[in-house]
Amino acid sequence: MAASEEMRKGPWTEQEDMQLVCYVHLFGERRWDFIAKVTGLNRTGKSCRLRWLNYLHPGLKHGRMTPQEEQLVVELHSRWGNRWSRIARRLPGRTDNEIKNYWRTHMRKKAQERQKSSQLSPSSSSSSSSSLNSIAVAEAENKWFEQINHGSSISTSGFEAEVELNGYSMDQIWNELAISENPWLNFEARKEKFNELEITEMASPLWDYSESQMWKVDDENLKLFSPMAGLVIPNYQYGTGI
DNA sequence: AAGGATTACAACCGCAGAGGA
DNA sequence: TTCCTCTGCGGTTGTAATCCT
Numbered sequence: 001m002a003a004s005e006e007m008r009k010g011p012w013t014e015q016e017d018m019q020l021v022c023y024v025h026l027f028g029e030r031r032w033d034f035i036a037k038v039t040g041l042n043r044t045g046k047s048c049r050l051r052w053l054n055y056l057h058p059g060l061k062h063g064r065m066t067p068q069e070e071q072l073v074v075e076l077h078s079r080w081g082n083r084w085s086r087i088a089r090r091l092p093g094r095t096d097n098e099i100k101n102y103w104r105t106h107m108r109k110k111a112q113e114r115q116k117s118s119q120l121s122p123s124s125s126s127s128s129s130s131s132l133n134s135i136a137v138a139e140a141e142n143k144w145f146e147q148i149n150h151g152s153s154i155s156t157s158g159f160e161a162e163v164e165l166n167g168y169s170m171d172q173i174w175n176e177l178a179i180s181e182n183p184w185l186n187f188e189a190r191k192e193k194f195n196e197l198e199i200t201e202m203a204s205p206l207w208d209y210s211e212s213q214m215w216k217v218d219d220e221n222l223k224l225f226s227p228m229a230g231l232v233i234p235n236y237q238y239g240t241g242i
Numbered sequence: 243a244a245g246g247a248t249t250a251c252a253a254c255c256g257c258a259g260a261g262g263a
Numbered sequence: 264t265t266c267c268t269c270t271g272c273g274g275t276t277g278t279a280a281t282c283c284t
Contacts, residue, residue, distance in 0.1 A: 009253080009254075010252095010253075010254095010277090010278095011252070011278085011279095012252090012253090030269090030270090031269080032269075032270080033268080033269070044254095045269080045270090046254085046255090046269095046270085047253075047254075049270075049271090050253065050254080051252090051253080053271095054251095054252070054253080055252075055253095064250090082273065082274090083272090083273090084272075084273065085271075085272060085273085096271095096272075096273080097251085097252080097253085097273095098251080100273075100274085101250065101251060101252085102250085102251095104274095104275095105248095105250065105251090244284105245283105245284095246282105246283090246284085247281100247282080247283075247284095248280100248281080248282070248283090249279100249280080249281070249282085250278100250279085250280075250281090251277100251278085251279080251280090252277085252278085252279095253275100253276085253277080253278100254274105254275085254276075254277095255273105255274085255275075255276095256272105256273095256274090256275100257271105257272085257274105258270105258271090258272085259269105259270090259271085259272100260268105260269085260270080260271100261267105261268090261269085261270105262266105262267090262268085262269100263265105263266090263267085263268100
């Protein structure tokens with residue numbers, strides 16, 4: 001379609017944010033193509049949805065994760081793998097994107113540290129509390145980062161499914177990595193945490209919008225609405241994300 | 243103080259599934 | 264049944280902010 005050529009990309013401006021917030025309050029968090037159209041922003045519906053979910057939603061927490069959140073992410077990832085949206089539902093106010101970013105940064109850093117230390121002292125693994133063969137971990141990490149660095153077309157899941165080193169799956173390897181970074185998470189503690197989680201599991205209230213939203217209004221009637229009605233701008237400093 | 247390296251975050255892309263026409 | 268649109272997800276990339284030398 002020709003319109004796609006004119007679509008705006010890149011960072012959102014404050015003006016765009018205000019417009020989007022305004023129209024989402026009017027029409028609800030559905031029909032993003034429609035919202036994109038009526039806002040007059042040269043953005044795709046997809047882009048609007050992402051901006052709203054990851055940044056503008058009033059229930060979002062901004063800023064760095066707390067140690068508790070970090071531990072929870074590690075735990076849940078060890079349990080579910082890269083199911084970011086699922087993990088995010090257990091952390092109210094955090095988005096899948098945020099958790100994904102955190103995990104990548106965190107794990108890349110840790111893997112690099114480990115790689116370094118294994119190069120410096122290959123026998124040091126004997127002092128580790130990890131039950132996993134450290135060579136297997138290092139090999140897996142190396143393969144993983146090779147893949148990243150060389151832009152291999154093998155998908156992550158494909159890789160994880162494929163790689164089994166010394167009887168360990170990629171998931172197990174990630175788990176070991178994660179747990180080794182959180183020594184307090186011994187078996188008993190983990191069991192206890194999981195029990196708590198089972199009890200407290202809930203649908204995130206953040207996303208729980210009712211069906212009574214007004215987005216059924218047709219295009220012709222749009223101009224009847226005041227764009228500024230019910231406008232609430234999330235509490236953050238523009239540009240810093242905090 | 244400058245500039246390169248690293249980290250954190252925002253945004254885009256492609257794909258798949260659901261649901262309606 | 265098939266096609267189309269919308270939505271959601273996970274992977275990836277780009278860039279601003281911060282750190283380090």
